Amino acid sequence: MAVVMKPGASEEDIERVVRFVREKYGLRTDVSRGEFQTVIGLIGDEDRVDFERLATLPGVERAYRITSPYRLVSRNFFPEDRVIEIKGVKIGGNNRPVFIAGPCAIESKEQIFRIAREVYEAGADILRGGAFKPRTSVHSFQGLGEEGLEYLAKAGEEYGMPTISEVRSEKHVELVAKYVDILQIGARNMYNQDLIEEAARQKKPILLKRSFGASIEEFLSFAERAVAQGNKDVILCERGILPIGRGRQFTRYSLDLSAVPVIKKETYLPIIVDPSHGTGRRDLIYPMSKAAIAAGAHGLMIEVHYNPDEALSDGPQMIHPRDLKKIIDVCKKIYEINSTEG
Amino acid sequence: MAVVMKPGASEEDIERVVRFVREKYGLRTDVSRGEFQTVIGLIGDEDRVDFERLATLPGVERAYRITSPYRLVSRNFFPEDRVIEIKGVKIGGNNRPVFIAGPCAIESKEQIFRIAREVYEAGADILRGGAFKPRTSVHSFQGLGEEGLEYLAKAGEEYGMPTISEVRSEKHVELVAKYVDILQIGARNMYNQDLIEEAARQKKPILLKRSFGASIEEFLSFAERAVAQGNKDVILCERGILPIGRGRQFTRYSLDLSAVPVIKKETYLPIIVDPSHGTGRRDLIYPMSKAAIAAGAHGLMIEVHYNPDEALSDGPQMIHPRDLKKIIDVCKKIYEINSTEG
């Protein structure tokens, strides 16, 4: 970490910074007087320092943090891949990609059992289904709640698939954890530290979605929140950032696939991709699924319905189970190429 | 609302849409055959329609929503300004701007009492102070919790100022509501529907901050969430959007001041501005406060500390009470000009 002084900073300014850093944070300093500007290096534990405050001292041009705001999830400190195993399904590392599939919302027992069977036959590994739906409009279908979770759990059991469902409210965390194998934190809740921590304390794997307005650095900082609860079973999920530019947009979000290899370098946690929410368009799920796996994703989460046009929510981005099968088959081939070619 | 067919759409495609709209949503249609393209108008209650699903039917190019996703907060339906009165302080309409001031975090009884006195003497109307702080890093100061709320309530009472504090977790809503007069929902929680609804049900005024990634339309849609609980006392707060472009950023966020006159046209709810979080820089609070009032804001929320450099959180954006006085004085003059000139 370093403090850069302005070109015209006085000796007094420099000494003030050195003293401030010593007295306030207990750190040593290292002053380099350059041709134009003086730079003061700080030696010691960066976490004690408030860089924005340092930047307000007289004569200071900028104050730099140097290590990243996350450490527990950093591959720099823990180089080995985290492989999360849930009822025999392995996510992460060099394992083949995992396919999470199911309806956006659980609508009835019949519906979730039928979809469970169909996605199972298509090759899915994990069954998803929403029981508490986050909604922009008050009037939309809000999900079946606990009843839906029961159906989901039973359908997962019937077909030997672990289950995942979103937990939207702190008040539902224990309830959802009672029924499902993986607790999903949605993109709108990525900054909701209380919900993340509460979920992490359930000692079940968490799937954390990136907010559409968050940098990768922020994303990993909130994953750190979960790991700080002693739970290293955190699956990261890229699901699209805000699209850019004026005028008509052709997709709901812009799937940020370079986040996949970046995240694989930065952290040991697995990273999967959700092309359904990431595009909002049924016809883009096939190409973007292939692209995600080609980029190295550890898995995909895809919304599936036997009757996409009749689904009670998110119809336009649901695909039919027969399309899921096609996606899984082609993605496995691309994974093979990745594995062979390195 | 309207469905636009592709140039080459067949009669069959058109009829399918008409039938679908009638059978599925119970709406009448009005088909206009243009030179190049056919447009199908939909007549009836737009809330029943899933536009994204319509857009997936064969031959359809686009499907348009026409009315806005919010209605309860819309000035189209309720043209009169909402004036919220809290212990004698009036926010909204043509009332003079309201000044909310106090520390980022409540640190001790002495601190909040001293700041309360100083901001009161500077001309502030409402006392703010954080007891439960939202934090990116696990290691930062998290706030005093209930103890802090007690001090805040007493300090407010002592100086005859209503109080406001952020509620970050659903689990704290009742607790915070017990002590303060206005419940603040932070920017990171703007999409947190459960928290908004729970807060609104406390029958106290809500202050809802806009997320740094949200359009005004989304912002008002979540204000609608609160009003739908029967609570029309919602104060909106602009606090900056994500800055644009590559390289170094000079402010934490970009204060979106044109949101002020836009929101005043769209809704009857009052809109205030937070220049402290909106800029993250002490030296910008003065010019941006003036600009916000000149743009027509109903008030300001400003972080104040008698010793900004010693504050336990957000030091760089806190100002001294004597600077607050200067801001309040000049803002009142600008408000006078606004009132006189129209």
Add this chain to the structure above:
Amino acid sequence: MAVVMKPGASEEDIERVVRFVREKYGLRTDVSRGEFQTVIGLIGDEDRVDFERLATLPGVERAYRITSPYRLVSRNFFPEDRVIEIKGVKIGGNNRPVFIAGPCAIESKEQIFRIAREVYEAGADILRGGAFKPRTSVHSFQGLGEEGLEYLAKAGEEYGMPTISEVRSEKHVELVAKYVDILQIGARNMYNQDLIEEAARQKKPILLKRSFGASIEEFLSFAERAVAQGNKDVILCERGILPIGRGRQFTRYSLDLSAVPVIKKETYLPIIVDPSHGTGRRDLIYPMSKAAIAAGAHGLMIEVHYNPDEALSDGPQMIHPRDLKKIIDVCKKIYEINSTEG
């Protein structure tokens, strides 16, 4: 196209719009009186209408354009893929992806000949090299100018590869066109209509890069500019949008790969991807190249240097020819899968 009236609009307001549209634009109208709001459909040539002006008439809530701002490049009007053939190399349609490779900047005759040979042996189809470099800093290497173009042309000839180079200034268009086979318009010039038109008039293929701040709609609108000059040989190139969120960014831009399938639906023009500028990181070029081809791109443009660390510009994003060979080989395999699976 449609004009939506406010809920409280008067009959007079409605008639004013109808009259305005008829007298000013010569269009017929179709008035639908809904339960809450009246919608006025416009029938005729949309290009004559100024929608923003319509939106300012009394009683009007919104005015909609319905067809897209581009027509000449639209697949709706011209459904068949454009295949551009340059000295035997075919770009677009179902042809196998094309690989454009070469140094960021041409540094010397030796350098470009050596790289030409090495990328040729690695399997590249087209040779790239910059002679006039766009630069943020005045002090950076600006390129060799005409001398560089001569070397490029000769190197291309020597190895039987068509050539491409960026034209940054209108003043250089003819000069660049004299030497190279494809004229590249850089991302910073996507909105530069004069440059695009001048380049298009050279009757050589154009490669148009998307601006990092442009929507796909704007991108296609400026491709329309070129095609309007009578030149349909326009290759589109996705090279990354502005990354989102606060704090450290790990890539220069966010490669927007969902733009690939979207653009293939919207237009018949070929779309390629530039993972070098799109990421700015050598280690991301391999995974993102695979992802781009998996998403359906018609080709890749990659910066190559035999000594990436010694290159005079853009060192961090250049790869070695042996890495190019690996990329081309694996991309051809992914293309095979795409072709077989559909």
Add this chain to the structure above:
Amino acid sequence: MAVVMKPGASEEDIERVVRFVREKYGLRTDVSRGEFQTVIGLIGDEDRVDFERLATLPGVERAYRITSPYRLVSRNFFPEDRVIEIKGVKIGGNNRPVFIAGPCAIESKEQIFRIAREVYEAGADILRGGAFKPRTSVHSFQGLGEEGLEYLAKAGEEYGMPTISEVRSEKHVELVAKYVDILQIGARNMYNQDLIEEAARQKKPILLKRSFGASIEEFLSFAERAVAQGNKDVILCERGILPIGRGRQFTRYSLDLSAVPVIKKETYLPIIVDPSHGTGRRDLIYPMSKAAIAAGAHGLMIEVHYNPDEALSDGPQMIHPRDLKKIIDVCKKIYEINSTEG
């Protein structure tokens, strides 16, 4: 400037960086071994260093630039305000704000003379008018060209007002410079280095608009381009950044008013605001003009037409001269308050 090594970096890695920096850039280094990470400070001329290349050396985590990419326009080096005087009109420093007004496009001699008279009577200082219009659509009105410039020059002369017009193409620079007093570079051309340099060489003041996708750092870097030509008469203009969030947008752009005080700190060049393009809405020009002046802008540029609804371009954002008078009057009052209060 500094190079931060990874936690596990070897001595060999550190020595390689030290050697590389010395041999390649001729700089001395200063190695600080921290508890977790080693930081290598670089001493000497930062302009010689390629930081992105440094970041690719083995064992390196990050490489930092420390001084800004602009120097000639930096207030750090030239603390005194630049006041630009054009035919008696002074822009910058503590002078009262300057009002630039006129039609979007010059339509006829009568039109520009009438508007010149009316804006003159309303209190405008400088007359604007477009002769070469940048357009997204090929079919829109493109401007009168040289004929328009003649009318503009004569109208300015008639009413004793300096004139400004946009130069869109390098080919027009000399022509435009022949007629007008200030050469405007539009937002779409902010990255067009050739155009900026060519314009700067005309030895007339330049008005440079910020691109809607550019950070302030990039904006100033391109102003540096002009000043590097020996022309310090550069007026900066904020005119809105891309709006954020999904769904309907209520303004064309988001006027970034905190850019005003930031730019006043960073550079000595004057900064004005364009609320017409910045909002795209007639009804927002009044509040945003006040806000801009309150924030400290050195002037405003506003589009005016005696018949806004009949104007050949940008009708929705033009205001009537009587509204201009109201804006100028109120802005002068706000400027008075700024001057008195400091």
